[in-house]
Amino acid sequence: MHTRHGPIAVDEKARWVWAFDEVEAVYKKLDGDKERVLTLLGGKGANLAEIARIGLLIPPGFTVTTEACMHFLKTDKKLSQDMWNQIEEGILHLEERTEKELGNPENPLLVSCRSGARYSMPGMMDTVLNIGLNDETVEGLSKATGDPRFAFDCYRRLIQMYATVVRGLDDEPFEATLSQRRKKGGNEADFSAADWRLITDQFKSIYRSATGEDFPHDPLIQIRSAVEAVFSSWNGKRAIDYRNATHIEHHLGTACNVVAMVFGNLGQNSATGVAFTRNPSTGEKKIFGEYLTNAQGEDVVAGTRNAKPIERLATEMPACYQDFLKACAKLEEHFTDMQDLEFTIENGKFWLLQTRNGKRTPEASVRIAVDLANAGAIKRREAVLHVEPQQIDALLHPRFHHKSKRRALEEKRLLARGINASPGAAVGKIAFDADLAEEWGSKQGLDVIMVRPFTRPDDVHGMLASRGIVTCEGGATSHAAVVARQFGVPCIVGASQIEIDLENRCLTSQRTRITEGELVSIDGTTGEVISGSLPTIETQLDEHRYLKQLLDWADSYRSLEIRANADTPHDAKIARRYGASGIGLCRTEHMFFDPERLPHVQRMILTESKAERDDALRTLLEFQRKDFEGLFQSMDGLPVVFRLIDPPLHEFLPDRQSLADEIFDLRVLGRSDELSSKEKLLKQIEHHHESNPMMGLRGVRLSLLHPEIIRMQVRAMLEAAVNAKRKGIHARPEIMIPLTSHLEEFRAAKEIIEGVARECCEQSGVSVDYTIGSMIEIPRACTIAGGLALESAFFSFGTNDLTQMTFGFSRDDAERTFLPHYLDHGILPTNPFQSLDTEGVGSLIHLAVDEIRAATDGLEIGVCGEHGGDPASIEFFHQQGFNYVSCSPYRVPIARLAAAHAALKLPEL
Known part of the structure; x- marks a missing residue:
């Protein structure tokens, strides 16, 4: 004692x-x-x-x-x-x-x-x-x-x-x-x-x-x-x-x-189990769970024993099953959400050990929220808040192409069928342990499928780094299944046909031997593991009726408009399908990178002949006008913001070092006949070389030094709008001047644009409504935003460059060198290029917005950097009273829900 x-x-x-x-x-x-x-x-x-x-x-x-x-x-x-x-x-x-x-x-x-x-x-x-x-x-x-x-x-x-x-x-x-x-x-x-x-x-x-x-x-x-x-x-x-x-x-x-302690291992009249009040994979209103007789709780979760479906408890212990059903109903009613509960039956007596809001797939999360609201258990606004915006991304994961998958099955490439624990398609290299999965997935950027007999909590770092998870043992409530569902990672458990040989780092199944590092494809929706790589296709929003209903409710609460970054008619169509209310950023220079167009761009930059430059510009005009017409057609009646050419010219030119190496080889080989043209090209490239291209001849500076380029672009926009109008399409072009740092820069560029617009309208006899705005992406522009507001019809914050300029480092270099160290050691709380630095960059934005609102009321303010699709950043933009955010077409649904969350959490705005 x-x-x-x-x-x-x-x-x-x-x-x-x-x-x-x-x-x-x-x-x-x-x-x-x-x-x-x-x-x-x-x-x-x-x-x-x-x-x-x-x-x-x-x-x-x-x-x-x-x-x-x-x-x-x-x-x-x-x-x-x-x-x-x-x-x-x-x-x-x-x-x-x-x-x-x-x-x-x-x-x-x-x-x-x-x-x-x-x-x-x-x-x-x-x-x-x-x-x-x-x-x-x-x-x-x-x-x-x-x-x-x-x-x-x-x-x-x-x-x-x-x-x-x-x-x-x-x-x-x-x-x-x-x-x-x-x-x-x-x-x-x-x-x-x-x-x-x-x-x-x-x-x-x-x-x-x-x-x-x-x-x-x-x-x-x-x-x-x-x-x-x-x-x-x-x-x-x-x-x-x-x-x-x-x-x-x-x-x-x-x-x-x-x-x-209460004991589930006291004999055949005792049991332990884990259950959900709804199906955590699909959201269906049906009890979902497993139990073991004569066992303790960790036996079920670990998946080391084959558990029984919860329905069997009705015949094995009918009185306890009724107690269980009553508990499920009462818990869900009280907590107004799907519950994940653990229970023990000790000598025929039913005990609850815990309950919590259950981890679920994104698909289930959406359906449960919508079903609860439609049943009157929660309000629609609560249903919107029940679903995290990040879950939408996982819900719209790609899936395998039906014909390719069927062909793989006909070719007998099916390795195993298990329990479809978490839906979605994934392809990657097999890794048999969590450390290797983390090394390949997180550190080397490879796509990994982690395959284990079963997972333990200590494997979580590998699970988070993997595209998909397969376990040979375990059930639908095992550790692997629960964690995978939460993170939207495709997962198959209980694939018992697979035998893993850790000593020789391989698996065998269906008489097929696969070694570590080989590719496999897994379908978490159907529970199939297939050798080799299968192609995937996009999932359409219309395929998810519960999500469509939830987003319709979200739209009724949000005040932020959601636009898309789209450079092609294809992207614009996707954005429209996903609910975008316009294009917030068309990066017009992206259209130049097409292999068919790049030679004309290079000729325009490098030629010393005005006639040759004009000829190249005419060719590019035809390409851009056709593209712009496609954007207007896709966005009929909705605004399209065109950003004038922005990147440094060297991005369009051949690589300087590669060309120098080629010249060296020609000299060694004595091929002097080819040397002259190559050396001339290198000299022209050297002439355009910049020590710091990110802060060199870009944006408005490029437009003012080479006004013929923006004249071509503006003409293409306005002629496309005229053609669209003649076809009954309502074109709404908004022309944005990038990288402005001084009021006189903006005025000079604006004058060029207005001159071209007058010519186009006079020549066509058709008037086009257009606006000219400024892109704020330099700290100085934030401090003079009030003055710019007197000349500009709208503003859009380019937060990628604004973040670079404010922090004073290049994004590409930072993410390649020191930024991972900063994040790992807590020097920075988050990657500022993924989630807005509200303390520093946000202060500049706040200053600019105050300047703009003080100068003139009613100007449209938006954001078109990657932060436009980040939920935390969207909340900040809502707080600042922005009119819209613009993001990748595929993130439009995420932004719609995030904007509703922001409005519901901050109703006073």
């Missing part, structure tokens, strides 16, 4: 422990703020308390708060005496509730220590079960239950979990011991009491050999060490990787829930 501290008076200012049945006091202390309760108690603890409040059965227990965790991590990673005193008080409370006593061989209390953060992080932190067992209490538990097999099964589990979680030992020696016994026949459910006694002794021996100490027999030492291990796991690698991927803040900490 062990010594306890007596009752203590708990100082409310340092309240580290709350019992589940004290939740009303927690709400009172936190002024009824549900978010603060969740933050303090963590999702698991708060939800268990909620389950008890609504009358469902949970085991008694208490929560050691997230504040205790952060205090623990910031000090010496030891529980303070005050914390430990309160935990002991919690244990006394548990003993009273259960009428059992910790460490008492006659009637032992066993508990679990379970992590539970504010936001669900399935499998990323640690849990220890069956705490309280030792050589004495295991015999007492054996006598009390009349089942020594059960008692020693629990004991060996505690030793293994304590060794790996608390002491950080390798799991392999323990698993090897189990594997040796399995070879004699059967799995864990078939092991006898004598088997478990022997395995327990072996586990204690492994522990002693690895640590130099005996397994601790004092239950209080076990609990204290387990709580400390749970708190420490908040800063474990897999937890940090997961938080980085899901943008969960690192300062929140995890709670630790100490819960009285």
